[in-house]
Amino acid sequence: MNFEYFIPTKILFGPGKLNQLSEINLPGKKALIVVSSGKSMKKYGYIDRVISLLKDNNVESVVFDKILPNPIKTHVMEGAAYAKEENCDFVIGLGGGSSIDSAKSIAIMAKNPGDYWDYINGGTGKGKPVDNGALPIVAITTTAGTGTEADPWTVITKEDSNEKIGFGVSDTFPVLSIVDPELMLTVPPKLTAYQGFDALFHATEGYIANIATPISDMYAMKSIELIFKHLPKAVEDGKNIEARTQIALANTLSGLVESTSSCTSEHSMEHALSAYYPELPHGAGLIMLSEAYYTFFADKIPERMIRMAEAAGADVNKLPESEKPMAFVNALKNLQKNCGVDDLKMSDFGIGINKINQIAENARYTMKGLFELDRYTLSFEETVQILEQAYK
Secondary structure (H helix, E strand, C coil): CCCCCCCEEEEEECCCHHHHHHHHCCCCCCEEEEEEEECCHHHHHHHHHHHHHHHCCCCEEEEEECCCCCHHHHHHHEEEEHHHHHCEEEEEECCCCHHHHHHHHHHHHHCCCCCHHCCCCCCCCCCCCCCCCCCEEEECCCCCCCCCHCCCCEEEECEEEEEEEEEHHHCCCCCCEECCHHHHCCHHHHHHHHHHHHHHHHHHHHHHCCCCHHHHHHHHHHHHHHHHHHHHHHHCCCCCHHHHHHHHHHHHHHHHHHHHCCCCCCHHHHHHHHHHHHCCCCCHHHHHHHHHHHHHCCCHHHHHHHHHHCCCCCCHHCCCHCCCHHHHHHHHHHHHCCCCCCCCHHHHHHCCCCHHHHHHHHHHHHHHHHHHHCCCCHHHHHHHHHHHHHHH
């Protein structure tokens, strides 16, 4: 019962909220709009719409459109140089987690000297303080997966050393986030599922982390409940605005969990996987790890597992006491099946069983801090064991 609470982000939530971009008070007069290198932002007119709304608000903008699904340091440095060259006074992340995360990192480097990795804690990062803060950040999310619109965290890969590390400071909280489920109607089923499970694991990991608080528990329980209830509907019918809105809410709640608690070692392991195999979607990696991961922890944190099972809709009262903690794992397997992602295999993404030790070493080196937030301290051998049991 001893915690701090600080979330300075103004969140505009609901269908149609993007339109308020034309009239709301913004933190500057020229924006760098950060988007992915994919086609969807242009194809569905989201970039043009944002530019037009900004213009109506007497705000100029330029676009940086190189961001990869697993964003890299090179593009952070390029984006920051472009922001400075164009005299941008704030940054907009438009898209999914990769674009918004990159916007946060670009906002740091637009105001601070040196290399981005100078400020990273973990791996080969130098851990320097971010003395000059960051440009103000506006997040406009078009997916429901990372919760990054409601937290300060950004995950970037240093591609030459395969280090994928999360980072954030108080200045990387967005000053404004727009969560408009209408922008999510075009996300295809597979990505809807991957993103939804990413949000789920932000909530579940935040709930089982040893720094969880009554506030994060409250957000986590509601997020878990909403995802189990509505994600299959959003996957089945992407135009279902009610399901999309509920999953968007679950995602934003999971970001609030990340602001008041933390991820655990499951995320460290996935970051190592997708650092070596950048074509692996983050949510897919988490799905592949999850059954083995939560099975391992079932008897280590039984009370927390039981409560998550109840939030997932399981009737644990009918089960023998010894089986109750595994009810969450069984509910998780059913959710994966209902969302059509129960057949994912690491081998399908080119990951070899002979790489498991290397992946475990990377996870424990680059993001060892998350291992310290588990309620049970994993050994290297146990980390390998979880990865091997997750391997197909």
